[in-house]
Each structure stands twice: as C-alpha cells, then as structure tokens.
Amino acid sequence: MDEQTLKRISTPIINENCILILGPDIALTSSETTVNQEIKKEIENSLGESIIKNYFSDDEFFQFNDEDDENAALDCVRDFFKKLEPSEIQKKIAEIPFHLIISISPDRLLNDLFIKKNYDFSYAYYSPNPRESFKDLERPSKVKPLLYNIFGDMDKTESLVYTYDQLFDYLESIFSKQDLPGTLKNILQDEKNFILFIGFRFEKWYFKLLVRLLKLHKIKSKYGSKKDKSIQVDLVRNFYTEAFNVKFIDEDESAIIDAIYDKCKELGILRSKSAAVISEKPAIYISYAWGGNGEAKEQIVDDLYATLTEKGYNLIRDKINLGYKGDIGKFMDLIGTGAYIIVVVSNKYLTSKNCMYEMQAINKNKDIETRIFPIVLEDARIYDPNERLNYNKFWQNEKAKLNKNYNELEDKSYTGETLAELNNYDDFRRIIDEITKMLANMNTLTPEMHKGSNFSALMNALDQQMQKDKSKQ
Numbered sequence: 001m002d003e004q005t006l007k008r009i010s011t012p013i014i015n016e017n018c019i020l021i022l023g024p025d026i027a028l029t030s031s032e033t034t035v036n037q038e039i040k041k042e043i044e045n046s047l048g049e050s051i052i053k054n055y056f057s058d059d060e061f062f063q064f065n066d067e068d069d070e071n072a073a074l075d076c077v078r079d080f081f082k083k084l085e086p087s088e089i090q091k092k093i094a095e096i097p098f099h100l101i102i103s104i105s106p107d108r109l110l111n112d113l114f115i116k117k118n119y120d121f122s123y124a125y126y127s128p129n130p131r132e133s134f135k136d137l138e139r140p141s142k143v144k145p146l147l148y149n150i151f152g153d154m155d156k157t158e159s160l161v162y163t164y165d166q167l168f169d170y171l172e173s174i175f176s177k178q179d180l181p182g183t184l185k186n187i188l189q190d191e192k193n194f195i196l197f198i199g200f201r202f203e204k205w206y207f208k209l210l211v212r213l214l215k216l217h218k219i220k221s222k223y224g225s226k227k228d229k230s231i232q233v234d235l236v237r238n239f240y241t242e243a244f245n246v247k248f249i250d251e252d253e254s255a256i257i258d259a260i261y262d263k264c265k266e267l268g269i270l271r272s273k274s275a276a277v278i279s280e281k282p283a284i285y286i287s288y289a290w291g292g293n294g295e296a297k298e299q300i301v302d303d304l305y306a307t308l309t310e311k312g313y314n315l316i317r318d319k320i321n322l323g324y325k326g327d328i329g330k331f332m333d334l335i336g337t338g339a340y341i342i343v344v345v346s347n348k349y350l351t352s353k354n355c356m357y358e359m360q361a362i363n364k365n366k367d368i369e370t371r372i373f374p375i376v377l378e379d380a381r382i383y384d385p386n387e388r389l390n391y392n393k394f395w396q397n398e399k400a401k402l403n404k405n406y407n408e409l410e411d412k413s414y415t416g417e418t419l420a421e422l423n424n425y426d427d428f429r430r431i432i433d434e435i436t437k438m439l440a441n442m443n444t445l446t447p448e449m450h451k452g453s454n455f456s457a458l459m460n461a462l463d464q465q466m467q468k469d470k471s472k473q
Contacts, residue, residue: 014302036061090110108149121145171213194221287355288301288344344374392433
C-alpha cells in the first residue's frame, strides 16, 4: 500500500474516526469457500440434506421446511461458529486501535480475542427484541471500542439473519423503525468519519441496500480491497465507486491489514492492556486546552495519550473519561487532587478560564513541583518576564469587563457566582505570576523532543516519582 493511502487510513484510526466493517468470510481467509457454504455443509451433515428446502446460492440464504427445521438448523449455525478459531487477520484487527468494528457475521470470534488478550471493549448486536436492542450504548473509544454484530448474535437465534424472511424483517426494521442504538446511528451518519470495508461481500444486492439504509453513502471517505473476489467484476466495482464513492486499494485484505498493523506498531499505538488492568495503576491526569489553531495544538495530547496508554499507564483525559453531561467542575477539581498531572501549557491554556481553574485547583494542593509534569508548547510565552506580564494583563482586562457589567446591575441579588468569578480572576493573575515563573525554570523539553523520544523522558520522570511515592507508603 502506498504511504499516502496508509496515512489516510491510519490517521482516522488514531483520531477515532475510522469505522471498520467486516464481511462474513473474514474468519475463512485461507478457504476457497464462504462461511454460508460451510454452514450449509454443517447443517446437511448434522441434520440431513432434506432439512433445507432451498439454498439460494447467489445470495447464500436458506429456506427451511418449517419453523422446527429452521430452529434446528440455527442451532447448527451456533455450533459451527463455536468451533471456529480466529484467523490471523482477526488477530491483527484486534490489536489495531479501531474504536468501532461492525461485523456482518454473528460470530463472537473478535469478542473471544479481546477477552483472551484482556482488552477492554463493549459488545452489542442487532435484535428485533426492544429489550435487547442496546439503545443506550456507551460511546466507543480506542480505549474501549464497540464490537457490533449487525446481523445478530450466534447465541440469540431470534436475532440471526439467514433466510429471506429474516432479511426482509431486518431491512424493514432498519428502514422504518430505525431500530439501531442511537449512539451507533449518530456515528454512522457522521460525514466526518471514514469507513474501511474488509471481507465485504460487495456483489450481494442486499448489501447495496444496507449501505443505503444505514446512510453510509453520506460518509465521503470509504475504502475496500480491489483484490476482493467479489469486486473483480467491473460492473460491481463501478457501481460502488459511482453510487457510494468507495475507493479500492490494489491490495488484498491481508496486505491492507498488515500495512495498518505495521504502521500502528511503528507509532506505538497497538492495543495492549485493558482498562481494568491499567486502572490498578496510579491515575495520571492530563490538563490541557482543547483545540487551538485548527486542531494542531491538541495533536500532542492525542499522541501522548496513545503512547502512554499503550505502555500501560492509567491516563485520565476529559474527552475519554468525563462522558456526556459529566460534571466539568467536579472533574477539574478531581484533576487538582491528582498525584500525577501532565500539564500541556499553551497560549490558549493560559487564557482559558477552565484551564486556569484546573491550575488553581492543582495549586491548592501541596507539592505542586513534584506532582506536575509540564509540556510547554512554543506559543506559550512564559520565558520572558515582559511576556508573562501580558497574561497578567489579560486576566486583569477580563476582570474589568465582568466588573463593569456587574456594577451596571441595579439589583445585585443572586450574583454570588459572579462575585466568585471576579475573585477567581484575581487568583488567576497570582497563579500566572507564580506558576509560569516555576515552569520557566524547569527543563520541560520541547514538544518535538518529547515526540521524537516517544515521550521516554516524561515516562521516566513519572516512574521515578511513583517509585519515590511508593517508598514513602
């Protein structure tokens, strides 16, 4: 795979914008047959050929004589998947930090891999039963990805899709009731996301419809393997290119996953330990300003989080740990109590009310010099006393603007929080003076030096401080 395409795929993976959609035959990468062909053999060997009334080879759907035969056959389906072993491609997929993996197959092979390797994850599947439809899914992340079986779960025969009747019921459910978890729908309909199809059966008519019903056509960046057998027919390939803007990589599926795996390994972001294991280690908080010039200023935080999490450190970051509607004030107070706090200081940090509140909370607790591990970005003007005074002036001006509005109020009832803000601005000025001078005297290394060494100096400093603290216990 060329470097430019590899970068276009790996970057969304790092930024939690890449959705991996796995086709039904991903577990049989070395086989000449398909999963459903193997299932047909399993059913016929266990129950006899007569149990299958029709097998529609083009779409690989079954028709059974009656409901009893169908239930017996679906038991064979479950037994078939229980006997399968994860393929090499699945083993690598499990280590690549995808935040959302949607499988067309009802098996639990990836689940088993995550459990065996002690990775943290969430699992859900499509079910016609509202009580099992997982409406309130936790938003997935690299740390805790979501594995979603969109054609059901092998242990829940009522959720499986193996006959045309089941398929039509499924498509009707998706189309009319939009019977998918809200979190999943929001991700699938976010045009900023990126989709990678691996082992996808492009020639099947119902997948064309499924892509449309799931509104995947709205997502602009989509890639698949040009070497996939089902895409060799020009008519099929051209349809997906023109109708859904799918770009095809001139590599087979294994080569694509190998290239992504090697890139993630090079970056040091392969999945390693589960949150349950990591959480036994001391919490390390990250205090930083969101965004900046575009999003460039936050990239070092993404790299930092990915690298240290991969190394087994228990990093706490607001975007990951706070959650929707979480109490921001309490979270900032929690950061202030932390024994280990990585502070990423930027111009935006020093002019952000929330960031300065975090620094205020950190400063209220003792031993600040041993508790903070700073990274100073180049736009933070803290090394010249004249430039440090500009931050003091900034908060002086912010206080003056708020004070002016406050004094214009005739009735000053119910303004206790405003008065508290005014006091905070004074405290921000004091902190700016004290903390920036302290940081200016520290050898914090440049962001480029941190990234160039894969944050090794920072990790060494954390390890040394943790060891000192442990020896005092």
